[in-house]
Amino acid sequence: EAGVAQSPRYKIIEKRQSVAFWCNPISGHATLYWYQQILGQGPKLLIQFQNNGVVDDSQLPKDRFSAERLKGVDSTLKIQPAKLEDSAVYLCASSRYSGANVLTFGAGSRLTVL
Amino acid sequence: AQSVTQLDSQVPVFEEAPVELRCNYSSSVSVYLFWYVQYPNQGLQLLLKYLSGSTLVKGINGFEAEFNKSQTSFHLRKPSVHISDTAEYFCAVSEGSAGGTSYGKLTFGQGTILTVHP
Numbered sequence: 001e002a003g004v005a006q007s008p009r010y011k012i013i014e015k016r017q018s019v020a021f022w023c024n025p026i027s028g029h030a031t032l033y034w035y036q037q038i039l040g041q042g043p044k045l046l047i048q049f050q051n052n053g054v055v056d057d058s059q060l061p062k063d064r065f066s067a068e069r070l071k072g073v074d075s076t077l078k079i080q081p082a083k084l085e086d087s088a089v090y091l092c093a094s095s096r097y098s099g100a101n102v103l104t105f106g107a108g109s110r111l112t113v114l
Numbered sequence: 115a116q117s118v119t120q121l122d123s124q125v126p127v128f129e130e131a132p133v134e135l136r137c138n139y140s141s142s143v144s145v146y147l148f149w150y151v152q153y154p155n156q157g158l159q160l161l162l163k164y165l166s167g168s169t170l171v172k173g174i175n176g177f178e179a180e181f182n183k184s185q186t187s188f189h190l191r192k193p194s195v196h197i198s199d200t201a202e203y204f205c206a207v208s209e210g211s212a213g214g215t216s217y218g219k220l221t222f223g224q225g226t227i228l229t230v231h232p
Binding site: 004033040041042043044045048056091093102103105106107108 | 118150155156157158159160163204206219220221222223224225
């Protein structure tokens with residue numbers, strides 16, 4: 001089966017600019033996650049979707065980050081305006097259902113904010 | 115809430131030597147435990163997982179891990195490493211019972227960089 005697709009792989013922006021990342025999960029996977037991985041740290045969950053509904057966004061900085069999964073398939077994560085501390089790899093993962101305990105990760109989108 | 119501590123940030127080892135990457139966790143509820151590997155410029159790949167049953171679990175690429183509930187540990191081992199095992203390894207935990215707010219969500223440790231030298 002095809003894996004989790006993410007784009008772009010790399011993005012460099014100036015602070016206060018905006019950026020959007022796209023994720024297409026494995027076909028049939030109802031649950032989608034966005035993780036933020038800062039250099040030297042483990043991934044941190046930003047938001048979890050079940051189909052097109054948000055299950056958990058408690059760690060999403062909502063003043064600047066937004067995410068949507070309108071049709072319950074692909075998802076977009078947006079940052080506006082970006083700060084220097086947003087430099088990180090943004091990982092998308094999917095699983096068949098919430099609690100499936102096997103997450104498949106995409107290759108990630110590396111963001112550098114100058 | 116759960117937390118994970120990986121006790122070594124970097125582990126250098128020579129090829130064909132054994133290796134152990136240490137992981138301790140903290141949780142007030144039962145947990146599921148995982149080890150993921152991340153090669154440069156790639157996503158995370160599942161190495162192995164403990165959900166229930168035997169405390170010794172075997173994964174891909176010859177890795178194994180042992181769940182020790184009394185010591186709240188889940189150390190990763192390999193008896194003989196290869197150059198291709200050079201990567202960053204992440205220990206992760208999720209809540210082990212349905213209905214909890216953290217069910218299905220992974221909390222990761224900070225990672226251990228394993229470097230295998232020829």
